[in-house]
Amino acid sequence: MEQRGGIDMDFYIVDVFAEKKYQGNQLAVLVPDHHLTAKEMQQIAKEIDFSETSFIMSNKQENGGYDVRIFTPDEEVPFAGHPTLGTAYIINQIIEKGNAPTVILNLPVGQIPVVFNGDILTMSQNEPAFGMKIDQLEFVARVLNIQVEDIRTDFPIQLVSTGLPCIIVPLKAVDVVQRCRIDPVQFKRFLETYYKCNLLVFSEEESRDPNCLRVRVFLSDTGFYEDPATGSANGNLAGYLLKHRFFDKDKLDIRGNQGYEMGRPSNVNITAKLKNGTYDIQIGGKVQLVAKGDWLSSD
Numbered sequence: 001m002e003q004r005g006g007i008d009m010d011f012y013i014v015d016v017f018a019e020k021k022y023q024g025n026q027l028a029v030l031v032p033d034h035h036l037t038a039k040e041m042q043q044i045a046k047e048i049d050f051s052e053t054s055f056i057m058s059n060k061q062e063n064g065g066y067d068v069r070i071f072t073p074d075e076e077v078p079f080a081g082h083p084t085l086g087t088a089y090i091i092n093q094i095i096e097k098g099n100a101p102t103v104i105l106n107l108p109v110g111q112i113p114v115v116f117n118g119d120i121l122t123m124s125q126n127e128p129a130f131g132m133k134i135d136q137l138e139f140v141a142r143v144l145n146i147q148v149e150d151i152r153t154d155f156p157i158q159l160v161s162t163g164l165p166c167i168i169v170p171l172k173a174v175d176v177v178q179r180c181r182i183d184p185v186q187f188k189r190f191l192e193t194y195y196k197c198n199l200l201v202f203s204e205e206e207s208r209d210p211n212c213l214r215v216r217v218f219l220s221d222t223g224f225y226e227d228p229a230t231g232s233a234n235g236n237l238a239g240y241l242l243k244h245r246f247f248d249k250d251k252l253d254i255r256g257n258q259g260y261e262m263g264r265p266s267n268v269n270i271t272a273k274l275k276n277g278t279y280d281i282q283i284g285g286k287v288q289l290v291a292k293g294d295w296l297s298s299d
Contacts, residue, residue: 030054036055054068081123081283123231124282131165145182166200167194173206201217214257270282
């Protein structure tokens with residue numbers, strides 16, 4: 001991170017929850033070599049325009065972890081899953097020279113450890129908080145451009161958060177998940193009515209693997225983009241599945257298949273357990289380094 005004339009920082013692009021390059025969710029990771037204001041970081045995140053961009057604020061540990069900030073194109077967020085894994089990957093490769101079995105990120109939600117096991121990175125997520133349940137199925141159906149009959153009623157539509165909240169909607173079949181198309185006008189009304197957060201829809205994968213779910217996540221940011229892989233939302237989903245005994249057991253070892261409808265297939269490993277009222281949620285996957293370069297000074 002040495003100072004170089006006219007260049008402010010190194011940057012890296014990685015694909016997270018990706019079996020190979022150009023899959024999973026894109027992330028830009030920047031390593032400032034001088035102080036950046038929140039406004040400057042927000043401008044950079046807007047320029048890059050990925051779902052999130054992260055900043056490693058120092059190559060020195062504080063309280064055993066590295067200070068990291070995460071921005072969407074619209075705002076700073078206290079936690080997000082794929083930026084946590086992707087940033088930990090860069091810290092391990094660039095700062096720790098590939099030698100750290102665990103990297104801890106200092107985020108506004110607290111310290112999040114990321115464990116390296118070969119090419120699989122796994123992060124622990126905070127205890128889930130369960131919020132409101134939504135019973136206006138017609139409203140939800142209009143948001144997603146599906147039929148009311150496509151929504152499961154044996155499990156609730158509910159707000160869940162392990163650090164970054166989302167509203168979880170259980171659907172009856174994979175083809176329903178595939179047919180979802182966000183109505184931006186209705187989604188805006190929905191967020192204003194209930195809670196400004198992402199929207200996750202899911203169903204069981206009926207065919208090949210009973211331990212897989214098909215997942216899609218629609219973002220509450222400007223444009224209501226779809227996210228190809230969302231670690232935080234899948235962590236929320238893990239808590240939801242355990243709380244409501246979706247698989248009728250207190251342990252999970254499953255995979256979230258996300259991003260397929262976007263042409264960016266993503267594999268999100270979900271392991272979790274519920275014991276004595278305490279949730280242990282682990283979200284993991286692979287990270288692929290795609291590009292690295294210099295972010296030029298604005299001077």
